[in-house]
Amino acid sequence: MNLDGVIKKATQQNKAKVAIAAAEDYEVLEAVSLAVEHRLASFLLYGSEKGIYELIDRNFPQLIGHEDIAIIHAESNDEAAKLAVLAVGSGNAHVLMKGNIPTAKLLKTVLKKEYGLRTGKVLSHVAAFEVPAFDRLIFVSDAAMNIEPDVEQKAHIINNSVQIARATGIELPKVAVLAAVEVINPTMKATLDAAALTQMNNRGQIKNCLVDGPLALDNAISLEAAEHKGIHSEVAGQADILLVPTIETGNSLYKSLIYFAKAKVAAVIAGAKVPIVLTSRADSAENKLYSLALAICSSN
Numbered sequence: 001m002n003l004d005g006v007i008k009k010a011t012q013q014n015k016a017k018v019a020i021a022a023a024e025d026y027e028v029l030e031a032v033s034l035a036v037e038h039r040l041a042s043f044l045l046y047g048s049e050k051g052i053y054e055l056i057d058r059n060f061p062q063l064i065g066h067e068d069i070a071i072i073h074a075e076s077n078d079e080a081a082k083l084a085v086l087a088v089g090s091g092n093a094h095v096l097m098k099g100n101i102p103t104a105k106l107l108k109t110v111l112k113k114e115y116g117l118r119t120g121k122v123l124s125h126v127a128a129f130e131v132p133a134f135d136r137l138i139f140v141s142d143a144a145m146n147i148e149p150d151v152e153q154k155a156h157i158i159n160n161s162v163q164i165a166r167a168t169g170i171e172l173p174k175v176a177v178l179a180a181v182e183v184i185n186p187t188m189k190a191t192l193d194a195a196a197l198t199q200m201n202n203r204g205q206i207k208n209c210l211v212d213g214p215l216a217l218d219n220a221i222s223l224e225a226a227e228h229k230g231i232h233s234e235v236a237g238q239a240d241i242l243l244v245p246t247i248e249t250g251n252s253l254y255k256s257l258i259y260f261a262k263a264k265v266a267a268v269i270a271g272a273k274v275p276i277v278l279t280s281r282a283d284s285a286e287n288k289l290y291s292l293a294l295a296i297c298s299s300n
């Protein structure tokens with residue numbers, strides 16, 4: 001499946017209600033307009049009423065008075081985040097979306113127990129990339145939330161990624177645990193964690209996927225590179241999911257795929273009561289639309 005396939009799948013599901021925190025942003029509202037056109041969702045837009053209304057009036061007049069749009073005024077980004085999180089926490093909306101607000105500010109609100117979005121699971125960011133000339137979607141985690149996860153947190157991150165990949169139709173995702181080398185080096189923590197996670201998968205502690213690592217990026221995604229280096233496994237060269245060791249690797253991979261490789265992306269946070277659409281503020285409206293579609297597919 002490619003990302004247009006994800007949109008198609010999302011349109012076949014019940015229409016979701018999406019709460020957006022700080023919706024006063026051109027690309028966010030363009031994504032909303034595209035989503036309404038696709039009959040993908042209805043929206044609660046939290047933020048500066050004046051700012052949102054002016055942007056809509058100037059650029060997306062078809063949204064004025066639309067039955068799928070409600071604008072709710074918030075005095076600040078903090079208030080917009082709180083109101084949007086409360087809307088999903090109370091069951092009034094099915095998906096939360098980051099608007100023009102820093103990631104940390106939104107996630108701080110999401111993590112507050114009293115707002116009802118926490119499930120006890122680790123929350124993690126999962127991004128699905130459609131890379132030109134690459135034959136399948138490739139998932140990367142975690143580019144935005146977990147800074148330097150330990151083995152236990154990495155197991156949760158794998159579970160969350162697997163849940164999102166399965167929502168796009170990949171029944172048994174292949175997970176490559178990335179490191180700089182493909183052998184265990186006791187001085188490189190990423191390789192030790194990768195070996196532990198691989199064994200946890202062999203022993204049934206991590207389910208519904210195949211895990212292998214440590215693998216370097218080349219032999220995770222290229223069969224030719226894996227064969228050249230003599231690495232043979234069910235995952236090597238065929239990975240669907242790349243588990244990165246730290247947020248720096250994930251965030252740089254995310255942005256290099258978009259800016260160098262011209263990839264398209266759909267990105268969400270998994271592990272909360274509802275999926276959270278979380279792209280970079282600088283991502284295009286098209287990528288925000290794909291992310292909405294991925295969140296809707298994984299919300300059922």
Ligand SMILES: CCCC(=O)OP(=O)(O)O
Pocket residue numbers: 102103143144251254278279280281282
């Ligand atoms: C990859 C999404 C998180 C991120 O880096 O967001 P910003 O670019 O908006 O900081």
